[in-house]
Amino acid sequence: MIPSTLIEERIAVIETVMGRRPPTVWLKGGQVFNVYTGRLEKQDVWFGGDRIAYVGSREDGKLIPGDSTEVVDVSGAVLIPGYIEPHSHPFQFYNPVSLTEKVLPLGTTAMIHDNLYFFRSLDERVRKEWMDRLLHSPVHHYWWARLDPQAHLHPDGNPFSLEKVSTALEHPATLQAGELTDWMALLDGDPERVAMVETAHRLGKRVEGHSPGASYRTLSRLAAAGVTGDHESITVEEVHNRLRLGYMTTLRFSSLRPDLPDLIRGLLKGGESVPWHRLMMTTDGPTPPALSQGYVDAMIRVALEAGCPPEYAYPMVTLNPAVYYGLDSHIGGIAPGRSADINILQSLEEPTPLEVFSRGRRVARDGRLTVELPQLDWNRFPAFTSVDWRLKPEDLELSVKKGEPVPVIQLVNPVITHLKWEEEEIEDPTLRDERLFVTLVDPAGRWATRAFLRGFGRGVEGLASSYNGSGDLLVLGQAPEAMAHAANRVLEAGGGIAWIQGGKEHFFLPLPIGGKMSDLPVDELVDRSEELVRKLKEVGHPFHDPIYTFMFLSSTHLPQVRLTCDGLMRIKDREIVVPSVPLT
């Protein structure tokens, strides 16, 4: 059954264009950037409720403003469709609502989100209720349906059954399956995984890959297995491989991998013609510090500065994702019948909007929201732990036998690790200082997986984070006392990041929403996260995006070794090289 609100919305536009109802808004005197033709044209835009009723001259349209019509003089300004972020991870300390509050004034009016932790943690009824609620908010919130947990979970805590994933795929706000971090299961022909992909296709939805570094042959096999898009290219050749194989290809400008400008420059000077209409751009879950630069608006600026002509840059975040996801009759362009999502820009060179309209209403002006956004009751999100218990220092220390080598996770960059085996005793104090204990602990206190960590920083005494890929408690440091102190601080707070140094609290950020997300406004999170990064740099942390290191040390989609509930896992063959130990 079609919801009656949709019928009413459509009738409102019909009544407006037929002159039987006055337009609700008249954007007068601006230049419309037409994403369908690539041209800038002087045209007025009229809204009939939530939708665009007419684009053109008043005389041609025979539209008559009424007393209730809001007339907005946009002379000299450029009108662009609201931006679409096709690949959002809305849980990098922020949550989907706080992220919306930050990015809507920056012109993003539609987002396609990762459902990962919402699927893993939320009861199906609550998840559906929230998806329904957010779909009709001033930002169009769409979702992906993950097919695997991207972490090694106990089978009893793993909700990724065909039945549950199919239910997630069926929701009207779900636009794709993926991202497929466990793509090997698909290529192995696992019938459940194949059935999930086929369910997506049968429902007319897309399948997002996750294939960093994949060869032409692997990409080709994945396309044969049903994958339709991918956002992992880091070289121009990888972009071309994906395009040739029919993938919708997304260029990335994330805090972790800001590849976009090099990719654009490489595409422009490559000599081959660029099928721009098959490209999109994503910020791919920026950690909070990156949000001080902006969001999709900042990414467009980077593309323009790298030489991408505006007639290609803007469609990559408007029309192209809308067409790919089958939404172009609804969003992605300024044309009659589309949702009235419009950014008012000073010029095409300045993508951060002066004013934002969404669903026919002004929602932001001069970088500030002018409407209230729907909130979610975060008390309904399951707590980080439901058990009252505390860690002891000896729970965190790797017990080693004399003369036996010890396992060391060496960070190669913020997310890639190597496994090394080292002497238990280290004479060189500098080397000793840089080797930290690292332990993944069950939030219910049943097990711990212990190893050493190198490449994180020097002399960190005790740091604990409930923000990590498996949803356990990650604890690292040199001093088991301080590690237990930090871990217990996080357990007491019901989630967060705690750092104990010199016996004192050096940093603490509460993450009360499932141990991963905060309810603070994003601008405050930017400050707090910058403080964390600065303090890590002070102890010699060498990489640019340490927040992702917390996230990925227990995520099993990346090489070479990860902490899991069963023990330290070598990813290549899923071998447990050091088993977990029970906690008493």
Ligand SMILES: Nc1ncnc2[nH]cnc12
């Ligand atoms: N695969 C992933 N999972 C969670 N957050 C991410 N940010 C970028 N890639 C991600």
